[in-house]
Amino acid sequence: MTYSVKEIFYTLQGEGAQSGRAAVFCRFAGCNFWSGREQDRANADCSFCDTDFIGTDGPGGGKFKTAAALAEAARVCWDGMADATGTPYIVCTGGEPLMQLDSPLITAFQKKGFEVAVETNGSLPCPPELDWICVSPKSLDKLVQLTGDELKLVYPQTPVKPEDVAHLKFDHFYLQPLDEADHNHVPATLDYCRRHPQWKLSLQTHKILGIA
Numbered sequence: 596m597t598y599s600v601k602e603i604f605y606t607l608q609g610e611g612a613q614s615g616r617a618a619v620f621c622r623f624a625g626c627n628f629w630s631g632r633e634q635d636r637a638n639a640d641c642s643f644c645d646t647d648f649i650g651t652d653g654p655g656g657g658k659f660k661t662a663a664a665l666a667e668a669a670r671v672c673w674d675g676m677a678d679a680t681g682t683p684y685i686v687c688t689g690g691e692p693l694m695q696l697d698s699p700l701i702t703a704f705q706k707k708g709f710e711v712a713v714e715t716n717g718s719l720p721c722p723p724e725l726d727w728i729c730v731s732p733k734s735l736d737k738l739v740q741l742t743g744d745e746l747k748l749v750y751p752q753t754p755v756k757p758e759d760v761a762h763l764k765f766d767h768f769y770l771q772p773l774d775e776a777d778h779n780h781v782p783a784t785l786d787y788c789r790r791h792p793q794w795k796l797s798l799q800t801h802k803i804l805g806i807a
């Protein structure tokens with residue numbers, strides 16, 4: 596299988612329970628909820644995406660013909676920045692990573708020493724080998740991944756409300772303020788978390804810091 600990757604970069608996880616942890620990010624190209632084109636945004640299953648995931652033209656991006664080749668590129672990215680202490684960590688995101696991230700690729704990352712995390716919209720089942728699952732639902736109808744490590748809901752959004760997913764089997768429940776031009780959703784998110792302590796606040800710290 597050929598893997599289409601928009602970009603591979605090294606930064607700190609900015610969101611959720613692993614926030615602050617050094618990681619290689621592997622951003623897969625393409626999403627099943629939106630074409631990525633602005634003219635399609637209004638009618639997409641997910642209309643608030645903050646990410647360019649079209650094509651393979653980003654830093655470290657490309658088409659990788661084998662799982663081993665992609666895992667090697669990720670490890671080179673890690674070794675170029677990190678010293679030998681600490682467990683190598685890779686966050687597979689996108690776009691929708693589970694359109695491409697399969698068991699052989701997860702295993703290839705693990706053979707290179709990585710703990711493997713995914714950021715997914717939950718519309719495709721997670722392979723069992725994953726070390727960390729973060730589901731961020733955008734549609735109740737299309738939600739099939741009902742368990743994982745963290746559920747990170749963008750708030751507010753019309754399709755999915757916190758009450759719709761609060762009963763699912765996750766260890767951590769986060770609300771992440773919708774990042775939208777001309778509107779600050781942090782106060783409303785803060786207020787919800789104060790009233791419903793099951794939910795913790797996830798700020799997109801990389802945006803605050805101005806890093807990738």
Ligand SMILES: C[S@@+](CC[C@H](N)C(=O)[O-])C[C@H]1O[C@@H](n2cnc3c(N)ncnc32)[C@H](O)[C@@H]1O
Nearest residue numbers: 643644645646689690691714715716731773774
């Ligand atoms: C770009 S998505 C890629 C992974 C996957 N497709 C998903 O939706 O979870 C990565 C994370 O960014 C979040 N996100 C996307 N657009 C956002 C926005 N405008 N404000 C806040 N979070 C956003 C998503 O909910 C998800 O948790």
Ligand SMILES: Nc1nc2[nH]cc(C(=O)O)c2c(=O)[nH]1
Nearest residue numbers: 607608609610688714801807
């Ligand atoms: N620093 C940083 N943390 C992130 N957590 C999730 C991200 C994503 O786009 O999936 C992301 C990202 O793009 N950058």
Ligand code: SF4
Nearest residue numbers: 626629641644690716
């Ligand atoms: S599902 Fe994820 S990648 Fe796809 S459009 Fe929504 S936030 Fe962006």
Ligand SMILES: [Mg+2]
Nearest residue numbers: 645646688807
């Ligand atoms: Mg992002």
